[in-house]
Amino acid sequence: MKKWVSSGLGLVLAISLALVGCSNDNKDVKTSDPAKTNAPKAEAKTEGGSKKVQDTLIVGRGGDSAALDPSIVTDGESFKATQQIYDTLLDYKDGTTEVEASLAESWKVSSDGLTYTFNLRSGVKFHDGTDFNADAVVFNFNRWKDPKSPVKFQGDSFDYYTSQFGGEKDDIIKEIKAVDAKTVQFTLNKPQAPFLQNIAMPCFGIGSPKAIQEKKEKFKSEPVGTGSFVFKEWKRNESITLEKNPNYWKQGLPKLNKLIIRSIPDNSARLTALKNGELDLIEGVNPDDVKNIEADKNLKKLVRPSFNVGYVGFNLKHKPFDDAKVRVALSYAVNKKAIIQAFYGGNAEVAVNPMPKSLWGHNNDIKDYEYDPEKAKKLLADAGYPSGLPGEYTFYAMPVPRPYMPDGKKVAEAIQQDFAKIGVKTKIVSPEWATYLDDTKKGEKDDIYMLGWNGDNGDPDNFLYALLDKTNVGGNNQSYYMSEDVHKLLADAQSMNDQAKRSENYKKAQVLIKADAPWVPLAHSTPILAGKAAIDGYIPSPTGSESYETVIFK
Template identity: 55%
Template structure:
């Protein structure tokens, strides 16, 4: 990455940033799929009976960790977003940026300086002050490898979104400086078009400096301290995480419930049974074929999360035989995507051809997908030197995810298709946190995984998942294409959205040809809740604060 001098054309970028600064959240009533309309947030205050209120959320897996900068998975962010907060937020149902811990911000004409005015009087759960020093403390920890609280292996999301660490070539953030207790200034080495949207992402929530220093990173990862609507209470591994209401929360009137419990129930059907019996109040990972059952039950409500994801079959492009593009393309022809989507997504998904979902601007719809063709697959394998196929391992996710409802069964279905072209696969699985760690390190051959977008920007899919800089982070295919890299870096600093869109479409064409992954589906994840749950609004990024959710 190169540092550069900006022209006056960057006024377009400034205008975009200022427009985002002026956005404000909307308060819309939620209409569920069974026709019930949830009251607006201001109607919820008088809806529930007196006495402590508890919301129990059922989910398919435990959180690998609770320090948001150290994790990359949705199960962790479902919890941490209720404990810790970011400088800016997304609106409740979309990725428009609105104020968070920062009340406002200004961007310099050259796009290299961002100045944030912070909320005053905000306290961390341990009683210490949230201020500009706390913001600087967190960013110094993340960006400086010599900081004693920096992760020796780095922070994946920081690396992915901000081009490495202080001193690295291409590192975006030059410095974070305290102007006064309620003002903090970011100076960039080069312009970054999605900078504000990146800051709204869950990993960049501000932690209590006092707690980090007293506990150390390892303990903090098990006992997080933030400024959010709920305070951490207890974590029973692979069972429950319990949070309690923060009585001193700066957003007065919230949260609406006194206790928030995240309960692990690995099997989707068992989770629905727990919901029906009243053991839990809200669940994700609903089997798509159970949607009609939920809709017909007057005691339940079906809720659909807006789609912003990709479920894919990935290849470790550094390992033989998957270092050969013809082998990868052969398998792409052997994956019957329409049949998979029909069998496992049951009307709540669509076949995918790009790693970028069609709900994100920059999606290249001109690309014509490969059709299921076993003869073509066999031909390509023969050309690659494998006329009789080969044996390999096939890693399958152990938990349901929003982008892939049942990784085990989907892997088994793909296994049968591949067998027809001579590719014999041994399905391998393991505990979820281990699965993520090992795929990050590149121990896998062929694998299932996916991604739920974090900020509504193409950069968060294409650069995060497929840029060479992110090998060892979220680029689990370990794909390395210099032309794609240059296009994605150029797109990050481009002045207009039109210019960025053109670059992203070019990158998608190259990625489609190289086949580092086989995009399988974009899902519309189904959730279910008790009819007593009101004001729950699922966010397209896959997790959300539950501060406004109430129980009637």
């Protein structure tokens, strides 16, 4: 008989984030002047003329969701919506990456780290009225792991399941079984230190088996979960409307009756809509507008804890970017400090490695390729290109603002000029967001691209393994970087229970990655948000995917 250890004995990896509450993957479309839109105003009056308490929250963001099935997306804009519709077995405490109970009330881990048993919450219903139970959990996970699953529909790609658990190869999860209606058991092929952190990620939201089977491909746009809000309507590139789940298992939540998530690509237009009362909360603020927000008594500045990296990636499938010497040369050509000063307003720090400096396991001893155009030219010459690179290269620039990349097109233009100084000519293209993500994932059209990552779970594995391991090429590893030495370090770290030993592996991996230079890490930003002064109960998450269930208006 196996000995059991409590879920609280060192298995939960927490990050202390002091910035919480200060006052953690979309389509580029034209939006009408926010001053002329027909969006509902925030405040209303009763027939007697007294002020009515607002019960609808309207959130403005830079881009639309790619889909509303969290298991098939990797972008933060999609998770902002799906976080409201679905619950996961475990969740993160507000404003942190510390694991807590959710659909699973409690859990046990076997002493060998291979068996996880979750005791599920009773009385939980999906939005379609069907029961949440162990069979539903098994159904969802088997859908993601079984390549022959009858509910894996055309176009479905479970990239997060692949990056966290090895995907259809069953690398990590061997079996999921329902012990009884309220107990589900996971058996692993090998220990995985961040398993609990991974299970809590929003991409593993549990959907209604009945709805998935009946809706088929439509499920990605007609979601059914157990979350605090129920899906009502999706107007593509405009808005997503959700309504209060009257049967939500968290007593007294959500506090709002309705949630509307609007897409307005332009940061300035979004702020204007906030000032005009058409929005209540906005993501993405131009650095030059921060002082304006701070001076406005009707608004409040909010700060999301920094837990991200913005980067420029090279497509190693295409020559000459398959040559590390060329990639290192181009790394020296990028003026990171000037970019941060011009486009981040000082709300960022230079990135040296692919993971934030605040995260344990970061290698502080690694020296950056600091801006040096002359050295870049020399290295290109040493690589066989004394006159710069021949031809013109396609540079994909992000079409939407993201926390780690406030203005992708302008940043791309600055880097384009940096590259031109050393004889590298690029052509900037910026397709709409869903196409952008698909193109960079396939790696057929882009030579150079820009993306970023907001940490999902507070573990280095979620940056290094998810983004740069050889097993994740074609998924979250858009550079098609494949290093056997890096893979061994990262895979071994997953199986270690000693955090100090894991940290050493991650530090060694960062040394190898720096030498290979598949990316130019640009910045770790501190995202600024803005909202009405009357908003209360909103806690920005470091993962970028917080719930709005506790939000109220004072």
